[in-house]
Amino acid sequence: MRIRNREKPFGIEKPVTARGQIVIIEDRCKGCGFCIEYCPNDVLRLSDKYNSKGYHPPYVAHEEECVDCGFCQMNCPDFAIFSVEVESGEREPAPAESVKR
Amino acid sequence: MNGNGKKKRIGVFVCHCGVNIAGVVDVERVAKALEGYSGVSFSTHYIYMCSEPGQNMILETIREEKLDSIIVAACSPTLHEKTFQSVIELAGLNPYQVEIANIREQDSWVHSDKEKATLKAIKIVKSMVEKVLQNESLEPIRVGVTRRALVIGAGISGIQSALDIADHGYEVLLVEKNPSIGGHMIQLSETFPTLDCSQCIMTPKMVEASRHPNIRILTYHEVESISGYVGNFKVKIRKKPRFVDPDKCTMCADCEDVCPQIVSDEFNMGLSFRKAIYLPFPQAVPGTYTLDIENCLGLLPIRCGKCKEVCEPDAINYDDQETVFEEEVGAVVVSTGYDLYDLNHLGEFGGEKYEDVINGLEFERILSASGPTGGEVRRPSDGKVPKNVVFIQCCGSRDPENHNPYCSKICCMYTSKHAMLYKHHVPDGNATVFYIDVRTGGKNFEEFYQRTIDEDQVLYVRGKVSKVYKEGDKIIVWGVDTLTGRKIEMEADLVVLAMSMVQTDGVNELLKKLRISSDANGWLSEAHPKLRPVESLNAGFYLAGCAHGPKDIPETVSQASAAVAKVGDLFAQEQLLHEPTVVPVDEDLCSGCGICVTICPYSARELDKEKGVVKVNEVLCEGCGACAAACPSGAAQQRNQTDDQIFSMVRAILRG
Structure with a gap:
């Protein structure tokens, strides 16, 4: 049965996920954009600035959305990005539709 | 002449059927006209051929006149062909040497001119004589029976059917598309009219089914196709990849804790969340986690792999594949259940726009002790306890112009239950019910409904609601009280809609493949509305529960057991006989x-x-x-x- 897609499910228990902090080693980046493409929670964006090689590195636009899944790290061909778990905590869940890929 | 070149000796028996035939057709003249017609060596008439004296007369005449085939000029062969076949079998003749000349439905019932009707009857009987002259003696086709049943859908009707078949001593395959058995009943808070906790009465049944040696539960499986015929079906079943080995999973919840993906929880009707790897509900059977691949971050080309890292018993297998396998069964019980009518069809109530306008199943979860609010009545938008709750009945039901023409049958009772339970939770709250009629046809139902009004002071307003809209954080309900003729404008904190029940999505496509027919509203059709209510017209298929039409729990359980009695009839036969024609x-x-x-x-x-x-x-x-x-x-x-x-x-x- 189709269930209603609510903006935010409510309830007494809030969802708990890991929270990640993203570290970007800008000078290694060649601006391929894989990390941005593969991030399931849309955390990263391409920045306007240039690195020493003359590419646009990504920047962290929505750190609060990072769940430390490590997809950016696994996809980066140049080992220029990684995430570390900082804490676990309650999150407001995103609507189901936007999570579905 | 028959096949052996021997002349046949045919007997003609014309029935009066009281005045049904004799009132219009001159039966005596028909019998006379057939005397001496090619092959006819005996012809007579009698008031009721199907009565015992009538049957005895046929029997004696066959012996005395040494007849080898007979014609009974009477009603339609659907009514009495079998009767007369068994009569001539008693006389030692082959049952396919009897023919029925239909002079009732095709003659006396549709004509009034006696002369013409009599001539027509003579023609009909003579044409049957010509047919019988060339009739061969036939033997029925015999086939074996696979004494093993398939039950599609494991809600209360499917579980009850499976348990009953298994207790009869036959093997059962219980197929369920969801990760756990239980269906909609396990989602309910309490059940009318006794207010039993649904989980308390359902979980023992689920556990019993899972432990029964004759039941094989196939959750997260779907029936793809069924071929063959009654007693000998071949079923193709598709196993959806669960990615978790049910035998190894200990339900420790470690995987769930680390999973980064949060999605709406179907079991709680989207009112709470779950992870992409999840247990549908704590009492799920089988007790195992399932990885929902739709919402997982993905397995290819790279995977996050957090669940597998923490799984101590190593139950997670990312290489699980979808597989299709074939099973042989003799009978199929279809117990696929129902869905609720989509709220989006009711634009006048805001569709799904207002968070605090919810359907009955969502309210069941809010009332449930194991629900998203832990059994407290809170509204979805801000979690406040609602002080004014409006219940609207017949949402999408009994509205042939716009929605479904039928009555969904259970809504009057469950709305009454909802209002009563709400008042038990929030004694100082106000509950108002808008209704068209209150239908409480069931044991102790009317008493329950009266209790809602008398003891729990629920206000019943007879009338329809035309519009529900939002003003600030209040919901305004516009309706009419048709008893006083006054318009009503009412503020509400929460509106609960008794949505119509509809056929499950996708079931009709499956059933078309199985050649089971359904009615104009999508519900499965029974073989006869009164005399064969649990069988499908397609032999070997039986109906149980709401797939056949809206039903409450006791009725569903009775129908499931009745369907199993019919499966037992089938399995008790050594061989099945099939018409040789x-x-x-x-x-x-x-x-x-x-x-x-x-x-x-x-x-x-x-x-x-x-x-x-x-x-x-x-x-x-x-x-x-x-x-x-x-x-x-x-x-x-x-x-x-x-x-x-x-x-x-x-x-x-x-x-x-």
Whole structure:
């Protein structure tokens, strides 16, 4: 049965996920954009600035959305990005539709 | 002349059927007119041929006159062909040497002119004489029975059916598309009219089903197709990859804790969240986690792999594949349940726009002690306890112009229960119910409804609601009280809609493949609305629960047990008999054009490409004759209904 897609499910228990902090080693980046493409929670964006090689590195636009899944790290061909778990905590869940890929 | 060149001795028995036939047709004249007609050596009439004296008369006459075939001129063969077949079998004749000349439905009931009706009756009987002259003696086709059943859908009806079949001593496959058995009943808070906690009465049944040695539970499986015929079905079942080994999973919840993906929880009707790897609810059977691949971050080309890292028993297998396998069963119980009508159809109530306008199942979860609010009544938008709750009945039901014409049957009772439970949770709150009629036809239902009004002070307003809209954080309900004729404008904190029940999505497509028919509203059709309510017209398929139409729990359970009684009838037979009046192929005449293959509604015919002729599966053939009519070379001839027989019948009618 189709269930209603609510903006935010409510309830007494809030969802708990890991929270990640993203570290970007800008000078290694060649601006391929894989990390941005593969991030399931849309955390990263391409920045306007240039690195020493003359590419646009990504920047962290929505750190609060990072769940430390490590997809950016696994996809980066140049080992220029990684995430570390900082804490676990309650999150407001995103609507189901936007999570579905 | 019959096949052996011996002249047949035919007896004609004309029935009066009281005045049903004799009132219009001169039966005596019919009997006289047949005396001496080719092959007829005896002809008589009697007031009720189907009565015991009538049957005895036929029996004695066959012996005295040494008849070898008879014609009973009476009602339609659907009514009494079997009766008279067994009579002549008693006399030692082959049952296919009896023919019924229908002079009631096709004559006396549709004509009033006595003279013409009598002449028509004579023609009908004479044409039957021509047919009987060329009738062959036939033996029924015999097939074995696989004593194993398939139950599709594991809600309360499916679980009850499976348990009953298993207790009869037969093996059962219980197929469920969701990760756990339980269906909608396990979502309910309490059940009317006794207010039993649904989980308390359902979980023991679920556990019993999972432990029964005769039941094989296949959750997260779907039925893809069913071929074959009654007693001998072949079922293709698709196993969806669960990615977790149920035997290894200990339900420790470590995987769930680390999973980064949060999605709406179907079991709680989207009112809470779950992870992409999840247990549908704590009492789930089988007790195992399931990885929902739709919402997982993905397995290819790279995977986050957090669940597998923490899984101590190593139950997670990312290489799990979808597989299709085949099983043999003899009977199929269809217990696929229901869905609720989509709220989006009710634009006047805001569709799904207002978070605090919810359907009955969502309110069940809010009331449930295991629900998203832990059993406190809170509204979805801000979690406040609602002080004014409006319940609206017949949302999408009993509205032939805009929605569904039928009554969903259970809503009056569950709305009454909802209002009562709400008042138990929030004694100082106000509950108002808008209704068209309150239908409480059931044991102790009316008393329950009266209790809602008398003891719990729920206000019942007779009238329809025309509009629900939002003003600030208040919901405004516009309606009319049709008893006083006054318009009502009412503020509400929460509105609960008793949505109509509808057929489950996708079930009708499956059933079309199985050739089970459904009615105009999508509910499955029974073989006879009064006398065969749990069987489908397609032999070997049985109906249980809401797939057949809206039902409450006791009715669903009774229907499930009744369907199983019918499965027991089938399994008790040593061999199944099939009508031999099928359409075989004369291989010398068949040109292999395949017209009959495409025309056969029962998939009984297929082209043998090597031989270039058509092969017939006689067990599947229902003898409808469509192929015989379509065959251009006359190779398809129905037994005891050959072209020769039909032509001589037509000639007899034209001769008069």
